[in-house]
Amino acid sequence: MSKKIIILGAGLSGLLTAYRLQNKGFEIEIIEARERIGGRIHTLHSDTAQVEMGATWFNDIHVNFRTLLKELELDYFEQFMQGTSYFEPFSAAAVQEIQIPQNSPSYRVSGGTSQLIETLKNKLIQVPIHLNESVSSLNFENDKALITTQNQSIEADYVISTLPQALFTNDIIITPALPQKLSAIAEKTHTWMQDSIKVAFVYAEPFWRNKKYSGTFFSNVGPITEFYDQSNSDLDKFALCGFISSGMEMYSKTERLEKLKTQLFKIFGQEALDFTSYHETVWAKEKHTKSAEQIGFMYPHQNNGHPLFRESYCDNRLFFAGTETANQYPGYMEGAVIAAENTVKAILNL
Structure with a gap:
């Protein structure tokens, strides 16, 4: 039976991750909070x-x-x-x-730039994209991860978040709780363009x-x-x-x-x-770019590319692939591509 992957966010990272993982034996769905794809593009x-x-x-x-x-x-x-x-x-x-x-x-x-987004979307075969869906909680306590939005609950084997780190950690309830050191860094991570x-x-x-x-x-x-x-x-x-x-x-x-x-x-x-x-x-x-919880001054690219963002969590079931997680050029479109490719490698290595 094929493993199921839920990708959070239909920006460049999310669409490219889905594109690279399709035809690799996975069932893939993308959940996007906005009414459009592209994210910061x-x-x-x-x-x-x-x-x-x-x-x-x-x-x-x-x-x-x-x-x-x-x-x-x-x-x-x-x-x-x-x-x-x-x-x-x-x-x-x-x-x-x-x-x-x-x-x-x-x-x-x-x-x-949206030509890139539309081209990737058009190359996704049998990858549903759910627009206007915000994820409220992720539960990793059982064999399957449970993803809950305002409309539905979905079970999956893997969750890949491409959301801005502060948005992910502040706006989604995760059970069991993520390591404190990860949450502390994520809350203080600058989202490029925010x-x-x-x-x-x-x-x-x-x-x-x-x-x-x-x-x-x-x-x-x-x-x-x-x-x-x-x-x-x-x-x-x-x-x-x-x-x-x-x-x-x-x-x-x-x-x-x-x-x-x-x-x-x-x-x-x-x-x-x-x-x-x-x-x-x-x-x-843009509430799907900047978390309302994030207040106070931040340096541009603060904590971008932090090594903790490139680790997997919840027994290799939660991965991060947003541009701010990239080890090179985080925050930029180059970083979005690098982050997607890195995460795809990590998933395929499992």
């Missing part, structure tokens, strides 16, 4: 826009991620950085023109490219802290996209937009205000 698609509200860029050093794209026959293209960029050192100073060296380019997936606010302005025409601007700017003043060209690879959809200060979370969307417009006008002039649509994602408000 979230591309907004519309007639006029294709903007990344989540994971976007990767580099030459991200070898495993690029290998996966090649395997799945997905293209990628270089982030546009040509032309004049801007730097805003402090509020009283004039905006400075800068040139950014092209020595280590960043790349984006053609068609949006405090980020990402914004995008969509335009009918790339006014910045027409003026030999790169669309890139960095600011110590804010609210926008870094901004980039987000035009698609076909160059028929145009946008500027980037990050704003996490403190902007306290404002309403309308208030945020007004502050952003003031800064855009200062940097780029009137044309920057002729956008066709505005989009934002406040990741701290």
Whole structure:
């Protein structure tokens, strides 16, 4: 009889883990709390826009991620950085023109990062994905692990969690309790993007490219802290996209937009205000990314890649495979691929 595996989370780690384990004699199901797959990969698609509200860029050093794209026959293209960029050192100073060296380019997936997610999903055969299901408890006291959601209870031989570590340990009741040292580290593990606010302005025409601007700017003043060209690879959809200060979370969307417009006008002039649509994602408000229990300051990548996350628990029945568990590049898409591959090896070695 085939062994059953339940994977928590339908982001890159979860889908890749399922893809690697299918056809290996397992019965696999994925449980996802959101109404969509992808996790922190979230591309907004519309007639006029294709903007990344989540994971976007990767580099030459991200070898495993690029290998996966090649395997799945997905293209990628270089982030546009040509032309004049801007730097805003402090509020009283004039905006400075800068040139950014092209020595280590960043790349984006053609068609949006969600192309990777959709491709993996389409390759899953007989792997059900349950959306809008939050796991409330895991019980490992009997021969089978019992996974309980708001809709059902499922028995399985193995549970692989790809959830952010703090979310897993704070929001799910686990019986018997996990080792205290693991829980203590997990609660204090930073989830990459958890405090980020990402914004995008969509335009009918790339006014910045027409003026030999790169669309890139960095600011110590804010609210926008870094901004980039987000035009698609076909160059028929145009946008500027980037990050704003996490403190902007306290404002309403309308208030945020007004502050952003003031800064855009200062940097780029009137044309920057002729956008066709505005989009934002406040990741701290995404309850399936950041645990409400997690308060206080955390360093970026704090406790990411901790060796305890790469051990198995509950008699080799509980494994972790989220990007923050990876021993290299944790928090990034590269880390998500590495974590998935490591966990697949561990399961197959059993």
